[in-house]
Amino acid sequence: MNQADFKRLSLILLFMPFALWILLLIILPHIGMGVLALREKVGPRVYEFGFGNFIDFAMEPIYWNILFRTGSMSLLVTALALIAGFPIAYYIAKIAGRRSRGALFLVCLIPLWVSDLIRAFGWILLLRETGVVSSTLLWLGLVDAPVEMLYNDITVVIGLVYTVILFMIVPLVSTLDGMDNAMIEAGYNLGGNGWTVLRRIIVPYAMPGIISGCIIVFMLTAGSYLTPILLGGKNSSWFTETIYEQFITRYNWESGAAFGFLLLAFTSFVVWLGLKLSGQTLAGTVARN
Numbered sequence: 001m002n003q004a005d006f007k008r009l010s011l012i013l014l015f016m017p018f019a020l021w022i023l024l025l026i027i028l029p030h031i032g033m034g035v036l037a038l039r040e041k042v043g044p045r046v047y048e049f050g051f052g053n054f055i056d057f058a059m060e061p062i063y064w065n066i067l068f069r070t071g072s073m074s075l076l077v078t079a080l081a082l083i084a085g086f087p088i089a090y091y092i093a094k095i096a097g098r099r100s101r102g103a104l105f106l107v108c109l110i111p112l113w114v115s116d117l118i119r120a121f122g123w124i125l126l127l128r129e130t131g132v133v134s135s136t137l138l139w140l141g142l143v144d145a146p147v148e149m150l151y152n153d154i155t156v157v158i159g160l161v162y163t164v165i166l167f168m169i170v171p172l173v174s175t176l177d178g179m180d181n182a183m184i185e186a187g188y189n190l191g192g193n194g195w196t197v198l199r200r201i202i203v204p205y206a207m208p209g210i211i212s213g214c215i216i217v218f219m220l221t222a223g224s225y226l227t228p229i230l231l232g233g234k235n236s237s238w239f240t241e242t243i244y245e246q247f248i249t250r251y252n253w254e255s256g257a258a259f260g261f262l263l264l265a266f267t268s269f270v271v272w273l274g275l276k277l278s279g280q281t282l283a284g285t286v287a288r289n
Helices: 005-039 053-060 061-095 100-115 117-126 132-140 152-178 181-189 194-224 226-235 239-249 253-278
Strands: 039-043 046-048
Touching: 005 039, 005 253, 039 053, 039 253, 053 253, 061 100, 061 152, 061 194, 061 239, 061 253, 100 152, 117 132, 117 152, 117 226, 152 194, 152 226, 181 194, 181 253, 194 253, 239 253
Parallel strands: none
Antiparallel strands: 039 046
C-alpha cells in the first residue's frame, strides 16, 4: 500500500463514524418519516399515498396560529439571547485575560451539566406561588399575597433564553477572538465613539458569528418541548406540543410526521430568509465557526 492509498484509507476511516451517524440517525429516519407523512388512512389498517395530512394542516387555522406563534416566540428568544450574549462574548474574547477565559467558559457551561427537565423544574421552584421569588417578595413586604409567576409567555421566554444562550455565546467568542484589537483602536483614533466603533467595526466583523449563533438558537428554540410545556403549562401552545399530541395522544403518526416536516420546512425557510436579508451565506457563517 503506497502513501496515497494509506491517506485515502485513513480519511475514510476517520469520516466513517460521522457518515454512519448522519446516515443512521438523520437520513434514514427522515426518509421513514417522509414515507409516513405521505400515508393517508382511508380505512382500518388501509392506507394510500397522498398529501391528505398536509391538507388537514392547511385547512385548520389553529395549527397555523400555533406554528406562527412558535416562530415569533423563537425569534424573540433569539433576539434576547443575542442581546444578552453579545456583551458576555465580547468580554470573554477581547477583555478577559487568557487565564480567566477558561473559567468564564466553565461558568457558561454549568447550566448544560443538568438536563432540560432539571433546569425547568429549577425555574418552577423559583417562580411558583410558594417559590423563592414569591416568598422573598412577601418577606420584604413588596406584595400582600403570594405571586404566581409561572404559566405565561414571559416565563417561557426566560427559561428558553437561559437554556440556549450558551449556543449564542460560543460562535460569537469564536468570531470575535480572531478580530485584531488594532481595528478597534483605529476606530477610536479616527474619532469614533463607543457606539460608532460597535456599529461600524465590531458588529460587521462579528456578523458571521451572529448569524450562526442565531441559526442555532432559533432552531433549538423552535424545536424545544420540555421548557415550553413545563413553564407555560396549558397556555404554552408550542408547535412541538401539537406534534407530540398527534403522535402520543391521538396515535396519529401520519399527521405527526407531516407536522414534523412542516416545522422543519418553516424553520428552514426562516433561516433562509434571515441569510438573504443579512447578505450572509450558510458556508460563511456556520462553516466558518
